[in-house]
Amino acid sequence: MRTFALKWLFSVILFWVSFNSAEEAAVVTTVDVHDAKGLLGSGHRYLDVRTAEEFSKGHLENSLNVPFMFFTPQGRVRNPDFVEQVSLVCNKEDFIMKGCQSGVRSLQASADLLKAGFKNVKNVGGGYAAWLENGFPVKKPEEETSSSKPHTEEVVTVDVHSAKGLISSGHCYLDVRTVEEFKKGHLENSLNVPYWFFTPEGKVKNPDFVEQVSLVCNNEDQIVVGCQCGVRSLQASTDLLKAGFKNVKNMGGGYAAWVENDFDVKKFEDEL
Known part of the structure; x- marks a missing residue:
């Protein structure tokens, strides 16, 4: 009886670890702008998921822009082709930093990319606003x-x-x-x-x-x-x-x- 109980307990623990490992695989890693700046300097790509209008007002140098949402007269609309469009310019093995204006859209966008099989995605907490607040260089019109x-x-x-x-x-x-x-x-x-x-x-x-x-x-x-x-x-x-x-x-x-x-x-x- 004791042996059976130990086996059952081990099975429960193993299931819990496996379940949480799978859950963690879809969890987005968020880094602050200081860490992001270092990662970009070491070769990570920066994907800006703001709208084209926001991007045109100022952005990080050499960044890519694929909007996660569009702002239309009818309100905010999610880009239905976002993952497909990112796949045109990035491989699933690429090291990618995702940023938006404050870090919210980019968090959602990062989760979508991880679900789609992109393996090395990080979200930039605070986004472009935090980047500016820290006096880091940007490209303006x-x-x-x-x-x-x-x-x-x-x-x-x-x-x-x-x-x-x-x-x-x-x-x-x-x-x-x-x-x-x-x-x-x-x-x-x-x-x-x-x-x-x-x-x-x-x-x-x-x-x-x-x-x-x-x-x-x-x-x-x-x-x-x-x-x-x-x-x-x-x-x-x-x-x-x-x-x-x-x-x-x-x-x-x-x-x-x-x-x-x-x-x-x-x-x-x-x-x-």
Whole structure:
């Protein structure tokens, strides 16, 4: 009887340890901005999950921006493609620091990524606000546009509302998503030159991207560049500026934010 009781007790303890270990695997590790700064200096990537509007007002240098939520006239809406969009720019083995304005959205976003199989995710407690409070360096719009030194590779990012106005006033819209994505829906009168291709071997950058854009746009054209969420288009805009295109703007939030704001789109069935 005593042996049975000991076996039962051992089984309960083993189950409790296993259960808690599984629970802990999904628990988000939060670090303060001082630790985050050190980790970024050692090679971690910084993923900013604020909206494109917030990001454009100031952000950490070399950070990626994939919004976890959109702010629309109807209220706050969660980005339904968040994990998929992060997967386009980060691998599941990458060391990623997640930040937002105060640390709340990034905590939720980090939990979602861990559930999706990302293994090395940390949340930055206090977010961008705490980063500023500690006097750590940030990148602001005026630094990107009014410096005395030429910053030809610095991309100006505008939100979808500003982009809509620019397109209405004659700017060309260049959609750098894949042909498959473009066919599912796009802005009217937009051009499509993919920046990446998705192959069975993985994601491949279009080696002729700049050359192909040059066939449909001049270096002096006013161009708004967009993708699904604003990440590919940021990289594409950088490449175009390096190649001598002078009037290029990135649309923060991309097609996803455009749709969330109920702006007009063209879908494949509309064109048949």
